[in-house]
Amino acid sequence: MSNLNHENRSIHSDNVEEIHNIPINVLIRPIPSVLDEQKVQSLMNTIKETCDIRIVPPIDVLWITGEKGGNYYYSFGGCHRFAAYQRLQMKFIPAKIIKSNISDLHTYLGASTPNLQ
Numbered sequence: 001m002s003n004l005n006h007e008n009r010s011i012h013s014d015n016v017e018e019i020h021n022i023p024i025n026v027l028i029r030p031i032p033s034v035l036d037e038q039k040v041q042s043l044m045n046t047i048k049e050t051c052d053i054r055i056v057p058p059i060d061v062l063w064i065t066g067e068k069g070g071n072y073y074y075s076f077g078g079c080h081r082f083a084a085y086q087r088l089q090m091k092f093i094p095a096k097i098i099k100s101n102i103s104d105l106h107t108y109l110g111a112s113t114p115n116l117q
Helices: 037-049 079-087 102-112
Strands: 020-023 059-065 071-074 092-099
Touching: 037 079, 059 102, 079 092
Parallel strands: 059 092
Antiparallel strands: 020 092, 059 071
C-alpha cells in the first residue's frame, strides 16, 4: 500500500468524499493528546506551504445531534494535524464529517459520555 491514497485512509471516513472547513472552536476533543513536537512542526511547515489535502489529509469529525437538536462535533484522531492548525492560529481545519450518534460516542467515552442536549 505505497499509494498515497491508501496511506491517508480512515476507517470512519473511507466512504466520505466531501471535505468541509470546520471552525476549530466548535470541535470537542475530550481525550488529551500526546504529541510528537517534531511531527507537529513538520505539519505546520507543510500546511504553510500547501493546501493539498493529499499531503495533509482532513481530520475525521463525528457529528452528533443531541436530544433537543443541539449539534456537537467530536474529534478523536488527527491530534498532530489539529495542533498544527491550532498553533498556526487558523480558524478552520479541513475535516470529513461522519454523521454519528450517542451510542458511537459512548464507545469512545464510556461512562464519561455527556448528556447531549
